[in-house]
Amino acid sequence: MIDQSSNRAWKSFAWAVLLVTVVIALTPYVWMVLASFKNRVDLLSSVPKWSFTPTHANYPAVFIDKEYWPLAINSVLISVSSTVLCIVIGAPAAYGFARSDFPGKEDLFFFFLTTRMAPPISIAVPLFLFFTSLGLIDTIYAVVIAHTSFNLSLVVWMMRGFFAEIPREIDEAAMMDGRSRLGAFLFVVAPLAAPGIGATAVLCFILSWNEFLYAFILVAFDGRPLTVGIPGLVTPHGTLWGQVAAVAIVATLPIVLFTFLVQKQLVRGLTFGAVKG
Amino acid sequence: MAIVFDGVTKAFPDGTVALQALDLAFEPGEFLVLLGPSGSGKTTACRLLAGLERPTTGRILVEGRDVTDLPPRLRGMGMVFQNYALYSHKSVYENIAYPLRIRKMPAAELDRCVRAMAELLEITRYLDRRPSQLSGGQAQRVAVARALVWQPSLCLMDEPLSNLDALLRLHMRTELKRLHRELKKTFVFVTHDQEEAMTLATRVAVLREGALIQYDDPREIYRRPATRFIAEFIGRPAMNTFDGNVRDGVFHASGFTCRLPGKPDGPIVLGIRPEQIQLVDASASDAIRFAVDVVEPVEPDVLIFAKSEANALIVRTANDDRAYDPGQPLYLRFPPAALHTFNAISGARLP
Numbered sequence: 022m023i024d025q026s027s028n029r030a031w032k033s034f035a036w037a038v039l040l041v042t043v044v045i046a047l048t049p050y051v052w053m054v055l056a057s058f059k060n061r062v063d064l065l066s067s068v069p070k071w072s073f074t075p076t077h078a079n080y081p082a083v084f085i086d087k088e089y090w091p092l093a094i095n096s097v098l099i100s101v102s103s104t105v106l107c108i109v110i111g112a113p114a115a116y117g118f119a120r121s122d123f124p125g126k127e128d129l130f131f132f133f134l135t136t137r138m139a140p141p142i143s144i145a146v147p148l149f150l151f152f153t154s155l156g157l158i159d160t161i162y163a164v165v166i167a168h169t170s171f172n173l174s175l176v177v178w179m180m181r182g183f184f185a186e187i188p189r190e191i192d193e194a195a196m197m198d199g200r201s202r203l204g205a206f207l208f209v210v211a212p213l214a215a216p217g218i219g220a221t222a223v224l225c226f227i228l229s230w231n232e233f234l235y236a237f238i239l240v241a242f243d244g245r246p247l248t249v250g251i252p253g254l255v256t257p258h259g260t261l262w263g264q265v266a267a268v269a270i271v272a273t274l275p276i277v278l279f280t281f282l283v284q285k286q287l288v289r290g291l292t293f294g295a296v297k298g
Numbered sequence: 299m300a301i302v303f304d305g306v307t308k309a310f311p312d313g314t315v316a317l318q319a320l321d322l323a324f325e326p327g328e329f330l331v332l333l334g335p336s337g338s339g340k341t342t343a344c345r346l347l348a349g350l351e352r353p354t355t356g357r358i359l360v361e362g363r364d365v366t367d368l369p370p371r372l373r374g375m376g377m378v379f380q381n382y383a384l385y386s387h388k389s390v391y392e393n394i395a396y397p398l399r400i401r402k403m404p405a406a407e408l409d410r411c412v413r414a415m416a417e418l419l420e421i422t423r424y425l426d427r428r429p430s431q432l433s434g435g436q437a438q439r440v441a442v443a444r445a446l447v448w449q450p451s452l453c454l455m456d457e458p459l460s461n462l463d464a465l466l467r468l469h470m471r472t473e474l475k476r477l478h479r480e481l482k483k484t485f486v487f488v489t490h491d492q493e494e495a496m497t498l499a500t501r502v503a504v505l506r507e508g509a510l511i512q513y514d515d516p517r518e519i520y521r522r523p524a525t526r527f528i529a530e531f532i533g534r535p536a537m538n539t540f541d542g543n544v545r546d547g548v549f550h551a552s553g554f555t556c557r558l559p560g561k562p563d564g565p566i567v568l569g570i571r572p573e574q575i576q577l578v579d580a581s582a583s584d585a586i587r588f589a590v591d592v593v594e595p596v597e598p599d600v601l602i603f604a605k606s607e608a609n610a611l612i613v614r615t616a617n618d619d620r621a622y623d624p625g626q627p628l629y630l631r632f633p634p635a636a637l638h639t640f641n642a643i644s645g646a647r648l649p
Contacts, residue, residue: 122311190383193350196370197377197454198444199400212387 050273057266064262079263084271087264089250093271096246099161099236100229103168107225110169111176112218116206118177119184120192130181133174141171145238152239161244164236168229175228176221183217184210220290223283227276247272300326301347301452301484306356308342308508316342318508319356324501326451329478329485331516333495334505335531343505344456344488349373360452376445377454380461382437384429390440391416391425397448415447418477435466442477452484459494471497492532496520504528522638526645529569529638535601538611539569541642553606554586556632558639565642572601572614574636578629585629595619604628 056064058075084090118130152163187210195205211218233248240249251268254261280287303322309315317339324330332340345351347358349370357366365373376397384393392399394415398408416422419439429437438458445453455474459467475498478485489495495502496516504512504519512524523529529537542551544566549558551568558568578585588604588611595601600619603612613630622628639648 188381188383190379190381191385193348193370194377194379194383194385194441194444195396196350197348197375198397199371199448201369201371204400209385213385215387 053266053269056262057270059263061263076263079267080271083254083261083264083267089247089268091243092245092247092250092268095161095244096230096248096272099164099168099244099246100226102161102165103172103229104222104225106165106169107172107176108218108222111173111221112180112211112214113206114173115177115180116184116210118181120189130177133177136174137171141234145234148235149238159240159242159244161240163239164244164246167235167239168232171235172225172228176225179221179224180214180217183214183221187213216286216290218290219283220287223280223287223290227280230272230276300324300361302357302359303343303346304357304359306343306346306353306358308339308346308351309354315508317346317353320508320510322503322510322513324484326484327482329475329487329498329500331495331499331502332486332488332505333490333492333502333531335490337507338490338505339508340488340490340505341456342508344454344486347452347486348375348377348454374450375452375454376448376450378438378441378445378456378458380457382429382434382441382461384432384437384440384444386429388429389425390421390427390429390432393429393440394425394443394447396444401448411447415443418480419443419473434462435470438462438470439473442474446477446481446483450483452486455485455487457488457490459489459491467494474498492536493534496532504531522647523569524647526567526569526640529640533571535572535612535614537569537571537638538575539567539640540609540611541565541567552608554588554609556586556637557584557634558637559634561639561648566648567640567642567645569638569640570611570632570636572612574633575611575613576631576633577613577615577617578631580627580629582629582631584631586632588628588630590622590624590626590628592624593619593622602628604630 055071055073057079058077059070059073060076060078063070063073084093118126148167149158152158152166155163157163157166191213192202192205192210195209196202200208230246231248232246236246236249237252240246245253247268251265251272254265254268301324303320306317306320307315308317320339320343322343332343334340342351346353349365349368349372353366357364359365360373384390385396388396391412394412395408398411403411412425413422416425419442421436421439421443424432424436424440429440432440438461442455442458445455458474459470462470471494474485474487478498485498487494487498496519499516502512502514502516502519503510504524506527512519512528514524519528520532523532523537526539530539540549540551542549542565544550544558544561544563546563547557547559547561549556549561549566549568556568558566580587586606588606590602591605591610592603593600594603598616600615600617600622601612602615602622603610611630613628640646641648
């Protein structure tokens with residue numbers, strides 16, 4: 022009996038903590054959703070308003086009148102391209118780290134991680150100068166390359182573990198069956214690691230989609246993704262909060278929905294390790 | 299000679315020398331067993347032949363052709379791995395079909411080959427399953443089927459039975475022997491289990507610390523082990539060996555003496571197999587006295603572990619185990635024809 026009541030107390034406590042966490046995490050998002058449907062008066066009212074007459078005006082105002090819709094396309098192009106590049110370059114690199122031995126392997130591997138240790142702003146200016154001299158500044162390519170460079174370390178770090186989980190003998194069996202080493206990787210090992218590759222790709226996509234700093238520094242006009250479009254709504258005449266919220270919703274909703282849809286596969290991919298011959 | 303290791307040495311980057319100048323040759327159609335304890339280089343030899351490792355020096359020849367630098371896929375060999383290494387994302391059928399798919403075999407012929415091989419290994423019922431739904435023995439059969447389905451001239455097996463339980467291991471052993479007889483392929487089989495080697499092989503290559511120490515017919519390896527190491531490795535249980543000295547045609551060891559004519563005076567190692575020791579009466583003229591320590595019935599035989607001072611031995615007999623009590627004296631006779639002698643320092647067999 023004592024056990025049961027203390028168990029119940031513990032459960033209520035856990036629920037309380039969960040509830041508080043969810044409220045803290047969701048309030049800004051919910052507020053943003055509401056704000057995107059408010060008119061200027063409701064937005065700026067000194068007492069925050071929970072009930073108001075919703076308006077749809079903010080969306081067409083920013084996406085059509087201000088021609089923000091191409092920014093969504095830019096966001097997709099940048100995220101998809103950098104994700105594809107990351108996997109195409111990173112997966113073979115991670116496979117190499119998982120399978121072969123060479124002098125300085127662990128040092129080189131750690132070096133990949135150190136590229137993510139510096140504060141991102143510290144390489145912003147060098148990147149700007151670099152892309153300027155390459156003539157890529159203010160193009161989508163600059164952003165794709167920048168995102169690829171910082172996501173690549175993540176890919177190599179995550180996928181090395183996934184490949185290491187697959188027994189070496191699988192590669193060797195494929196080679197005995199008639200594949201070259203590359204063939205064994207492409208046709209046997211990569212399909213086996215697919216859940217892990219998928220999870221890594223999703224993370225890369227999200228990180229690239231949400232990235233602001235490099236995109237902001239590297240493109241100013243045509244190549245802007247949605248994230249960079251938002252500061253454009255801070256005008257000398259005031260911040261257009263309704264439109265900011267509308268852009269933010271369009272920028273986050275696909276990711277939120279997508280993550281909901283793939284969360285099972287994502288978790289399975291991240292805890293990849295059930296591969297047994 | 300068809301398959302030849304010509305002075306093959308393999309040193310790994312960490313400095314271990316897995317194989318030291320191995321010279322070995324065998325004929326097509328043989329069942330060659332590479333036998334040795336862990337670290338003897340037997341698996342390395344197998345992987346070198348497969349092309350999964352490159353030798354540091356030396357050449358490997360198949361039918362007179364130098365294959366040393368060929369990748370595995372161009373060597374025409376199949377391989378069975380200890381952990382089966384099945385493709386878990388494919389069905390059993392697709393696992394077996396995989397080597398044929400790589401070779402772009404027409405669908406009808408492919409299906410025929412896969413089913414024939416499944417039939418041969420009695421796994422037709424499991425063709426639609428996933429490898430994760432198979433027991434160890436079934437998975438091993440699938441691995442064997444996959445290695446043989448495309449009719450390679452040579453099949454390599456790296457400790458294929460080690461992950462199976464004892465009964466299944468015996469069964470698979472018999473199956474492999476039958477398969478070898480029916481398919482008339484060359485089998486190269488790696489094991490640390492002397493019993494597997496003795497039962498399967500047409501020839502056994504015993505390896506130790508990267509060197510080939512005996513290469514012969516299994517019967518000959520049992521009858522005339524080339525070194526003390528092999529004597530103590532082969533047989534169940536292995537040969538009893540005693541360190542001692544010869545003085546005037548008599549072998550003196552701690553706890554007993556034994557007539558050993560025709561050997562020069564000096565240190566020597568004497569060996570005798572447990573099943574060749576005779577149990578005699580105390581009154582027998584050449585009886586050697588030991589004391590019973592432990593008795594193990596391994597039906598239908600009995601193993602008697604006996605001691606005399608620093609020496610211990612095992613006797614294998616068909617007598618009733620209840621006749622022996624710990625501590626009781628045991629009178630033994632070593633038939634002269636059953637004695638083996640080895641050099642006390644090098645361990646090499648003495649003529």
